[in-house]
Amino acid sequence: MTAVLEVRGLTKRFVKGDADLLALRDVDLTVPAGAFLVLLGRRGCGTSTLLNLLAGLTLPTGGEIRYRGAPVTGPRVEVGYLSQHDTLLPWRDVRRNVEMPLELRGDPAPHRERAARELIRRVGLAGHEGRYPRELSGGTRRRAMLARLLAGGPETLLLDEPFSALDAPLRAELQADLLRLWQGSGQTVVFVTHDVDEALTLADRVVVLGGLGRTLLDTPIPLPRPRDPADPRFTTLRRALSAALL
Structure with missing residues (x-):
């Protein structure tokens, strides 16, 4: 399957005055066309920084990001970005x-x-x-x-915790709406969350990230949609993702 996004050796430092913060180090990631990829990690592991880099909103300190083979040097019209903040x-x-x-x-x-x-x-x-x-x-x-x-x-959607501020029933409604809009569209989605059940509800592949963006687990989610949290297969995957986050 054709790769839409390719990340190789990605490193990001934030320098302010005497402070030098390493946010990501040597991150590799490939996102195929049409995928629904969820980046799952604890707060502070660099998922939002990685999404900002994929969107071209900030530039890497080292390594490279390519979109359909072309270097990402800034925002692209083919890529839409939705943050957790209210921007209406x-x-x-x-x-x-x-x-x-x-x-x-x-x-x-x-x-x-x-x-x-x-x-x-x-x-x-x-x-x-x-x-x-x-x-x-x-x-x-x-x-x-x-x-x-x-x-x-946009042909690619980058979504940074878009439903995190909502209560559980409303979050479930919007997750279902997002899947309905995505299915059959041909669009590629990269979705950031810190919630294991949200990752399992949405993704066809989950990448669990640890500190500095290190990949702890990269696994497909071979469950039919809509997904039932009571399904034993869902429970098994929940345990695996939760264990990777520890």
Whole structure:
């Protein structure tokens, strides 16, 4: 299968004044096209730093990242990034927030509006087009941000703990929504989480990272979707991932 992202010998240091923090060292990773890869690790192990590097938001100190064979030297239009933070523009309603990538691309207004309304419908927000972020619940804002991410038509989605601030029932709803939108799309997903059950619910492959981005476990998740946490195979994989994190 063709590799979309290739990481070789990746190292990242943050230097500020006399402080020199080594965040990642000699990380290797390959992400095939169409995969749903979850990076699982404890807080502070460098998963978010790695995702920022994959997105081209920061540059490595050493090693290289390639996207479809080309060096990553900055953000790319083919790659969409969604962080754990709320990034909706408060002065725009839902529709105009979702339209923003199309507006930046120069698409005509009628096309932007049609495309935004369709994406809003697909993420389950029909009827919320004219509402502002301050009027939305946390889960509704997440759905609006997901619609805006998809509006740019990225072929690869980088998601950094996008549901971590939500309660368990709402998180489960959004996980199901994300899988529904991804399946059949041909898109590649790299998803960061610290939650073992979330990793098992979403991924077709999980890479467990330790300190400095060291790979502790790299395993496929050969379970049919939707997945049942009561399935003995789910339980066995949960034990394996949890043990790798210790």
